[in-house]
Every structure is written in C-alpha cells, then in structure tokens.
Amino acid sequence: MKKVFTHALFLSVSFFGMWYLLGLIDFRSIFEIEELTKENEQKLGTLILDAVAKSNKIITQDSIIAVVEGMKKRICVTNGISDSTITVHIATVNDVNAFALPGRHLVIYSGLIEYCKSSEELAGVIAHEIAHMEHDHVMKKMVKEVGLAMVISLSGGESGGEIVRQTVKLLSSTAFDREQESEADASGVHYLAKADIDPQASADFLFRLSHEKESISNQFELLNTHPNSADRAAEIIKLRKIETFTSRPISDSTSWKKFQESVRLRVGEKDLF
Amino acid sequence: MTEHPSFMYTPNEYEAEKASNSYLMSVIAVMIGLPLPVINLIATVIFFLANKRATHFVRWHCMQALLSQGFTFPINVAGVYWTLSILFGANIISNSYIAYIITIIVFNIAEFIATVYAAVQTRKGNHVEWWLFGPLTHLMIKS
Numbered sequence: 001m002k003k004v005f006t007h008a009l010f011l012s013v014s015f016f017g018m019w020y021l022l023g024l025i026d027f028r029s030i031f032e033i034e035e036l037t038k039e040n041e042q043k044l045g046t047l048i049l050d051a052v053a054k055s056n057k058i059i060t061q062d063s064i065i066a067v068v069e070g071m072k073k074r075i076c077v078t079n080g081i082s083d084s085t086i087t088v089h090i091a092t093v094n095d096v097n098a099f100a101l102p103g104r105h106l107v108i109y110s111g112l113i114e115y116c117k118s119s120e121e122l123a124g125v126i127a128h129e130i131a132h133m134e135h136d137h138v139m140k141k142m143v144k145e146v147g148l149a150m151v152i153s154l155s156g157g158e159s160g161g162e163i164v165r166q167t168v169k170l171l172s173s174t175a176f177d178r179e180q181e182s183e184a185d186a187s188g189v190h191y192l193a194k195a196d197i198d199p200q201a202s203a204d205f206l207f208r209l210s211h212e213k214e215s216i217s218n219q220f221e222l223l224n225t226h227p228n229s230a231d232r233a234a235e236i237i238k239l240r241k242i243e244t245f246t247s248r249p250i251s252d253s254t255s256w257k258k259f260q261e262s263v264r265l266r267v268g269e270k271d272l273f
Numbered sequence: 274m275t276e277h278p279s280f281m282y283t284p285n286e287y288e289a290e291k292a293s294n295s296y297l298m299s300v301i302a303v304m305i306g307l308p309l310p311v312i313n314l315i316a317t318v319i320f321f322l323a324n325k326r327a328t329h330f331v332r333w334h335c336m337q338a339l340l341s342q343g344f345t346f347p348i349n350v351a352g353v354y355w356t357l358s359i360l361f362g363a364n365i366i367s368n369s370y371i372a373y374i375i376t377i378i379v380f381n382i383a384e385f386i387a388t389v390y391a392a393v394q395t396r397k398g399n400h401v402e403w404w405l406f407g408p409l410t411h412l413m414i415k416s
Binding site: 008018019021023024025027031033105142143151 | 318344348365366367368369371372373376379381404405408409412
C-alpha cells in the first residue's frame with residue numbers, strides 16, 4: 001500500500017510539475033499567437049465594416065468626420081493611446097447607438113449624434129467605446145458569443161454574407177457583460193478627465209436615456225446594449241469625484257448644433273436614393 | 274517504468290493471447306482514430322467484464338490495462354473539455370493551456386509505448402508490471 005501511495009504521489013508531482021514548468025514558457029510569443037490574433041482581428045474588422053457599409057450609408061464628408069476625429073484625438077493623445085489605429089465611421093442610422101468593431105473601428109450612428117445635447121456627451125460615448133477597444137473586450141465578446149471556430153472561419157472569409165450580417169447584429173445590439181461595461185465606464189471616465197472633458201455630461205446622457213426608455217425604447221439601441229443606464233450614471237458621478245481635471249469645453253452650443261445640422265442634412269440625402 | 278517479475282505460474286498460449294488483447298483494447302481508440310478518450314476506457318472496461326471469470330493471469334492484466342486508462346481518462350477529458358471551451362466558448366489559448374496539452378501528449382505517448390510493450394510481452398507469455406499500476410493491480414486482484 002505504501003508503495004502504491006509513493007508511486008501515485010510521484011506520478012502526480014511529475015504531472016503537475018511538468019505542467020507548471022512548461023507553463024512558465026511563453027508559448028504565445030513562440031507561436032506568434034498575438035500577431036495571428038491581431039491579423040485576424042484586422043481582417044474581421046474590414047469584413048464586418050463592409051457589411052455595415054453595404055446596409056447603411058457611411059458619411060465621408062471631411063468636415064463632419066473632422067469633428068468626431070478631433071474628439072477621438074483629444075481623448076487618445078491625452079491618454080497615451082495611438083489615435084491613428086482607431087478609425088471612426090459615421091453611419092446614417094436613426095438608432096441611438098455606437099459600437100466598436102474588431103480592428104479598432106468605431107461606428108457611430110447618426111441617431112446618436114442627433115440625440116446628444118453637447119459634444120461632451122458624444123465624447124463620453126467615444127471614450128467608453130475606446131475603453132472597450134483598449135481592454136480588448138470586442139474580440140473577447142465575439143469569441144464568447146460565436147466561439148473561436150466561427151471567428152477563425154469569419155476572418156478566413158469562409159463564412160457567408162448572412163453570418164457576417166448576424167455578427168454585425170451581434171456586435172451592435174448585444175451587451176458586453178456587466179464586468180466589461182463597468183471596466184469601460186471606469187476607464188472612459190478616466191480618459192475624459194485626462195482630456196479635461198467633464199464626465200458629468202456622460203452621466204447626464206445616461207440619465208436622460210434611462211428616463212426616455214419607456215417612451216421610445218425601440219430607437220434606443222444603446223439601452224438594450226447597455227442596461228441599467230441610471231445605475232451606470234450614478235457610478236460615473238462617483239468616479240468623477242475621484243478624478244482631477246480642469247474642464248475645457250470641446251465646442252460651444254452653437255457649433256454643436258451646426259454640426260448636428262450638417263449630419264442631419266447628410267441623413268436626409270440618404271432618403272433621396 | 275515496467276518490471277518483469279515472475280508470475281506465480283506460467284500462462285498458457287490462450288491466456289497470453291487474452292492478456293495481450295486487454296492492452297490492445299486500450300489503444301483501440303488510437304487505432305480507429307477517435308479523439309474521444311472515453312472510448313479507450315469503455316473498451317477496457319468491457320474487456321475486463323467479459324474476462325471476469327478468466328484465469329488469474331488474464332484478469333490481472335485486464336485490470337492493469339483498465340487502471341492505466343483510469344489514469345489517462347480524466348486528464349484527457351480535461352484536455353478535450355478545455356479545447357472545446359476555447360473553440361466554442363469564451364476561453365483563450367493561454368500558455369497554461371498549451372503547457373497542459375504538451376503534458377498530456379507526453380503522458381499519453383508514454384502510456385501508449387508502455388501499452389504496446391506490455392501487449393508484446395504478455396503475448397510472449399511474460400509477466401509485465403507497470404510502475405504504480407502493477408502494485409495497485411496486486412491490491413485489487415487477489416490470487
């Protein structure tokens with residue numbers, strides 16, 4: 001019996017010891033898994049973006065893009081994030097929504113721009129989505145929802161258009177998990193504070209969303225994708241208090257309304273087609 | 274890894290063949306190319322039950338083959354489950370996962386070699402006792 005016990009102990013130690021020691025080797029670097037993942041992510045992002053562009057008109061007018069790019073740049077530069085790696089796209093969709101795609105693409109619906117009462121509110125949403133990108137939530141969510149096998153199949157271009165469309169729907173209309181949303185909110189507030197943008201606007205935006213939910217909920221995609229807006233707004237206010245910043249407005253009210261008007265004009269043009 | 278102590282009697286040709294087959298049963302999944310580790314275990318359990326009333330030499334080797342599968346079965350199932358959770362779930366390919374897969378491959382290769390060796394030796398009528406599983410079999414199969 002003692003012999004059996006000694007052998008069993010030795011075998012267990014050998015097994016777990018070997019596993020532990022091998023685990024110290026950085027196989028992910030050796031097999032270049034990070035690089036392969038990034039490459040796949042880029043392919044996947046382009047594929048999904050094409051699907052978005054096929055079903056919606058994308059605004060390419062420089063003066064409109066420049067406004068959103070300016071917000072993105074301000075947030076990125078002040079937080080040490082490479083802004084050139086993030087591409088912003090404005091789609092003419094009436095839903096109040098914005099979402100990040102693999103490959104660091106940020107899609108903003110014109111409905112969201114229309115809904116925001118100030119540039120700071122839009123900046124809050126942008127900061128939140130950048131945080132999702134920085135924490136690699138987008139790919140994690142995709143792998144969780146559709147599985148790695150499907151993600152590889154998609155990035156290899158082996159999947160049909162319907163699957164790509166379903167993936168766009170998934171990324172634009174389903175929630176990240178609660179932990180990821182909280183993490184993105186916390187980082188978003190931090191990014192805004194570092195960029196001297198008052199996070200209070202983000203809280204106001206979320207409070208307004210939660211109050212208007214019952215009246216016209218179908219249009220408010222952000223509510224479906226980001227539940228408990230009122231709780232999140234309260235949390236943002238708490239986080240705001242621990243940040244140090246000197247609020248510097250992005251633009252005045254008149255400029256913001258002018259910007260909204262130019263977007264509205266572009267959306268109106270869509271109906272002519 | 275294996276020892277060749279003398280058995281209490283010399284097995285005849287029929288017993289040697291039966292005992293050898295018990296080891297071949299445990300590599301059956303590899304032979305038919307199934308990735309499901311449970312097949313090896315089921316095969317050895319069925320073979321053991323079918324030979325419950327066989328001679329001591331045959332029962333002893335059926336049990337040794339079964340015990341060795343009992344060891345590899347849980348580690349292989351964990352490996353398959355982990356792989357499926359990466360392919361269809363939220364897990365990612367981590368250093369820990371790769372290390373685990375290499376470890377179970379090494380242990381499975383060692384077990385495969387020992388199994389084939391035991392099958393060849395028992396077919397010749399030689400008694401083979403594996404490290405750990407031999408003493409354990411002695412405890413479970415009384416003469």
